[in-house]
Amino acid sequence: MAFDFIDRAAPAAAFVTACVLAPACGDSPQVSGEGPSMDLDAPTHSLPGGASFEALSARGTFTVVLEPEGGGVPLNEPFAMRVHVIDTATGEPLEGADAVTLDARMPIHGHGMLRDVELVESEGDGYRAEGLLLHMVGPWEFHVDVQRGPLLERAQVEYELTL
Amino acid sequence: MSGARTILTAAVLTGAAAAGGCWQGSPAADVGAPSSLAVELSEGMRRALLRHSPLPPPPPDPTNRHADDPAAAHLGRFLFFDERLSGNGRVSCATCHDARHEFTDGLTLAEGVGTGRRHTPSLWNVAHHRWLTWDGRADSLWMQALDPLEDPIEMGGNRADVARLVLEDDELRGAYESVFGALPGGLEEAASSPARPARRGEEDPPASVARWASLEPAQRAALDEVFVNLAKAIAAYQRTLLRGDAPFDRFVESLRSGDGDGLAALSPDAQRGMALFFGRANCVLCHSGPNFSDGEFHNNALPTLHGGEPVDAGRYDGAGVVKASPFNAAGRHSDAPDGEAAAAIRSLRRSSEAWGEFRTPSLRNLEGRAPFMHQGQLQDLAAVLEFYSDMAGTTVRGHHQEQFLQPLRLHEREKADLRAFLSALNGAPAAPELLEPPTSPRFAPSEGRLRPR
Numbered sequence: 110m111a112f113d114f115i116d117r118a119a120p121a122a123a124f125v126t127a128c129v130l131a132p133a134c135g136d137s138p139q140v141s142g143e144g145p146s147m148d149l150d151a152p153t154h155s156l157p158g159g160a161s162f163e164a165l166s167a168r169g170t171f172t173v174v175l176e177p178e179g180g181g182v183p184l185n186e187p188f189a190m191r192v193h194v195i196d197t198a199t200g201e202p203l204e205g206a207d208a209v210t211l212d213a214r215m216p217i218h219g220h221g222m223l224r225d226v227e228l229v230e231s232e233g234d235g236y237r238a239e240g241l242l243l244h245m246v247g248p249w250e251f252h253v254d255v256q257r258g259p260l261l262e263r264a265q266v267e268y269e270l271t272l
Numbered sequence: 273m274s275g276a277r278t279i280l281t282a283a284v285l286t287g288a289a290a291a292g293g294c295w296q297g298s299p300a301a302d303v304g305a306p307s308s309l310a311v312e313l314s315e316g317m318r319r320a321l322l323r324h325s326p327l328p329p330p331p332p333d334p335t336n337r338h339a340d341d342p343a344a345a346h347l348g349r350f351l352f353f354d355e356r357l358s359g360n361g362r363v364s365c366a367t368c369h370d371a372r373h374e375f376t377d378g379l380t381l382a383e384g385v386g387t388g389r390r391h392t393p394s395l396w397n398v399a400h401h402r403w404l405t406w407d408g409r410a411d412s413l414w415m416q417a418l419d420p421l422e423d424p425i426e427m428g429g430n431r432a433d434v435a436r437l438v439l440e441d442d443e444l445r446g447a448y449e450s451v452f453g454a455l456p457g458g459l460e461e462a463a464s465s466p467a468r469p470a471r472r473g474e475e476d477p478p479a480s481v482a483r484w485a486s487l488e489p490a491q492r493a494a495l496d497e498v499f500v501n502l503a504k505a506i507a508a509y510q511r512t513l514l515r516g517d518a519p520f521d522r523f524v525e526s527l528r529s530g531d532g533d534g535l536a537a538l539s540p541d542a543q544r545g546m547a548l549f550f551g552r553a554n555c556v557l558c559h560s561g562p563n564f565s566d567g568e569f570h571n572n573a574l575p576t577l578h579g580g581e582p583v584d585a586g587r588y589d590g591a592g593v594v595k596a597s598p599f600n601a602a603g604r605h606s607d608a609p610d611g612e613a614a615a616a617i618r619s620l621r622r623s624s625e626a627w628g629e630f631r632t633p634s635l636r637n638l639e640g641r642a643p644f645m646h647q648g649q650l651q652d653l654a655a656v657l658e659f660y661s662d663m664a665g666t667t668v669r670g671h672h673q674e675q676f677l678q679p680l681r682l683h684e685r686e687k688a689d690l691r692a693f694l695s696a697l698n699g700a701p702a703a704p705e706l707l708e709p710p711t712s713p714r715f716a717p718s719e720g721r722l723r724p725r
Contacts, residue, residue, distance in 0.1 A: 149317050149550065185560065185568075187612065219625065220626075222621075223622075240615060240619045246556070272550075
């Protein structure tokens with residue numbers, strides 16, 4: 110089952126957070142510029158096979174678990190992820206979703222992917238998200254929105270993509 | 273070279289410890305650093321450098337089954353320099369993409385039949401880009417080659433005249449048919465007088481547009497077939513526009529192998545520039561990967577050529593054009609309409625946040641490519657660095673732009689170091705025969721495949 114994609118603006122708070130988190134390195138005598146610099150020596154998010162990252166939704170209704178296929182998120186190459194939406198109350202896959210969408214945003218740059226991500230439901234195994242591509246290093250946010258009836262709730266997963 | 277490897281490894285470890293989690297290199301004044309390593313490299317920096325070299329061969333283009341056919345590339349090279357393809361008979365692809373000027377023209381704005389609104393991008397390593405032109409209005413080299421042929425400002429031709437040229441030039445026809453097979457039936461009548469579709473927003477279209485509208489579908493299909501095939505030949509030639517290894521590649525190879533001899537390929541100035549590039553200056557955020565371009569689109573709030581607010585929608589327009597075109601990777605002229613490129617075009621989103629964005633240019637082979645940026649508004653590399661240093665004259669608009677950009681406040685020495693590093697990205701010259709047309713469009717197998725030296 111495929112779901113249509115809905116684009117949403119990244120919350121302003123996320124931008125502020127990302128700015129604060131970006132490390133201000135490089136205050137050597139040779140440099141004098143303003144602004145943050147990326148940390149090349151930050152822990153890499155190259156995940157071992159089967160590893161995942163997750164986040165609780167805004168109202169706590171569900172938890173989203175993201176599993177990049179191949180064990181990690183590549184820089185500037187297409188990739189796919191498994192997306193699991195788990196009901197907080199039961200610990201089982203969330204039931205009754207009318208639509209589930211996924212987007213990836215880069216608040217510090219004010220943009221995200223310019224691609225619609227297709228989510229294909231797998232019986233008993235969540236969804237497979239295809240066509241993702243993160244073209245820059247730095248802080249990204251995966252937004253998973255679940256619509257159930259008149260309600261729409263988001264789980265937001267932060268992810269630092271490194272070189 | 274075990275001694276050199278030991279020294280280098282020690283220097284790397286020292287750098288990693290000294291960097292304290294910051295990712296730029298710093299001057300290697302410590303005892304134990306080899307003289308050819310002017311900066312200390314943290315482990316993260318070293319990992320980043322290894323990811324930027326070597327530049328692999330271009331990715332395959334399954335949308336063009338002739339992409340790597342030497343005979344098609346030979347024909348394409350002939351066509352690339354052929355002024356007969358233009359409406360006035362005086363403009364070829366090479367007029368703007370001049371091989372003597374690094375496949376650009378040295379001009380601010382392109383000069384074809386008329387004056388364009390953008391600067392001519394260089395074609396070196398162009399096969400590495402997933403989107404073509406400044407705004408990505410094409411998703412393959414062959415799709416890109418089609419538009420300038422009929423653009424009234426660029427070459428001002430039309431697909432019927434191009435087809436007639438193939439019909440009437442026996443040598444060209446022979447070369448065409450040896451690559452693509454027999455010309456389609458009914459082409460003579462279809463190509464008997466100028467014909468092309470109307471262009472988007474075109475006012476007062478020429479008679480060729482009305483004639484196109486009067487043609488039967490089969491006649492249009494015949495003209496399209498020849499038009500596309502010629503573009504696929506030109507694309508096959510453009511895929512060969514590759515340069516050899518640069519000093520930076522020899523430096524990285526030395527890091528990879530542990531053989532310290534190649535470290536001297538980068539001067540101390542260039543190494544400091546490299547540390548800035550991957551470090552505080554954050555150039556690598558957009559100029560990432562072995563081609564030093566993320567291949568995507570950004571709005572860096574550049575000043576406009578003539579002052580005032582920008583009016584070029586850039587990627588916002590380009591995304592709409594490529595998605596709607598019958599010549600994209602998912603279209604009927606593609607040789608892989610269900611492939612990865614087709615999936616990318618189907619999922620491409622045209623969003624207002626792309627307004628004013630332009631494709632990140634590759635920083636390999638910058639030498640001789642000035643002026644820079646999509647309007648050629650920065651006359652040389654010094655002007656580019658000056659802009660990113662103080663960001664004077666930035667434009668502000670009600671659309672998306674990179675919020676991350678801040679003035680780098682570069683010292684003069686830092687600017688010189690960055691220029692030295694960028695110079696170290698100039699690759700070895702390409703084979704000289706790439707730079708001029710063959711005497712005949714017919715391919716002789718003894719000529720072999722065109723590749724950089």
